[in-house]
Amino acid sequence: MIFRGLVIQGWSGEIRGKVLITRSKISFLGDIDLETGKVIGADLDIKGENVSSKILIFQEGRGSTAGSNVIYGLSRRKLAPKLIATCKAELITISGAIFGGVPMISNIDEKIFEILDNGNEATAYIKDNAACIEEESKA
């Protein structure tokens, strides 16, 4: 299945990686450790996982507005997700991704939470100005 979305911070070529997915809202400040990329937020179902080098898919941002600085910082420390994909983009996540040069797409259909699971492999690419995330076939 292919999910289409809006390109927020573009990239070239294909991004392949392991999926880290949650229906929860994420505050990059507090929920994610800036020094390691580990998920700290106690009420998140992905607590204990690490966002680094993952295709991170979540509903939308919440909480602290310094979250943009955390995304930027993760990127400078080479701990950022390979791709951030959200159902709804808010300013905090957008500005962190753009300043940090972290590939980001938004307006992904919520159906993605039914299709993809943590640890699945996925591929993301840009085609005709739209971003696409595709589940890697398990063949």
Added chain:
Amino acid sequence: MFLSREEEKILDGEKGWILERAMRLLTTIGDLNNAERLVPIKRSQVAGVSYKTVGDPTLHLVEEFARENVRVRTKATQNPAGMDLKRWREMEVPDGFAEKQLRICRAYEKLGVEALCTCTPYLSGNRPKFGETVGFSESSAVAFVNSVVGARTNRHGGLDALSAALIGKVPLMGYLLNENRTGDVYVKVCFKPMNETDYAALGYYVGREVKTDGVPVYDGIKNASLDDLKLLGAASAASGSVALFHVLDLTPEAKNISGVFGGKKPKYKLEVTREEVQSVYDEFSVRERPDLVAIGCPHSSVQELKKIAELISGRRVKRSIRFWVFTSPKVFEEADKSGYISVIRSAGGDVFLNTCMVVAPIEEIGFRCVYTNSAKAAFYIPRMTKNKCKSGIASLRTCIELCTTS
């Protein structure tokens, strides 16, 4: 988006790479949100200041900006730092941390962002007027100025708030537009809040329940004080992302029920009883005894400092516990004149500026359990200390009884 000739020039890099980058961010945000154009702002609040929250990457970014000849074009103020900028030694903040923190604040100052270092700029010299468009970050300040003051801001991140301050403009979108300021969630408050922490717990519960961009309209809390609303708004901006709320018959854009919903029906309804509020208290209940009792998230107002002074007067802070209150410079000055600060200090407590229990390195100072009257702080403390420090909530009165003897 429609850009003026001058804005185009900035985007083309004619005014240097920093403004180009700032303009690129603002126009990207504007395009994504179908903004028609940029509109001027006169005030900004810039988050991303505490060294604990943003670390070396933001320190280096802001220093890099400060080396170039750019300045903000608005009255811009910094969010809380990781320490009292003058009395950090009394807080036992490590030297290495302090050095980096001072560098961050100096770099922002060089860009023209004042080192006020408060999350309540609206109480300390950067207060927008009703209807004024501003570019604020700091989720609690966004909620307060939108909802209680009736100013207009989107929920900016630290980096886009800085960009907007440098350009002096924001994209015309979101909560700046009348049609997005009407309520869509009807919240029936079916219990009687007894103190400020009940309001915080209410906000915390609602923040988690309200869906994307939801504007809750509270019905049934007519007697809330400004401090109650400050704690409520801060909590629902932490557990969720509420940037604007209304309280019927109390906040300036909620004169009557049909007006506040823009003549439409609410999208959905929430009922909050004592049971829901109790679930928030249960979430933040801890067995440990606190080694720090901290008030001032968001930063205390003069009224709150007065109440603290009244409650603590004649009591003494226990040796095993610290009692710290956090506030902003102008509020401190006023409370000091009224004698509240000396009452708190002579009881064995302390009052610090520029920082709070969420963004100061409390786990490095050695604290392991904090009690507070703020649901926002209780939410962030374990997260910001990598679970080294636990947090519990209780009303101001209970907090003071907990850490003092008569």
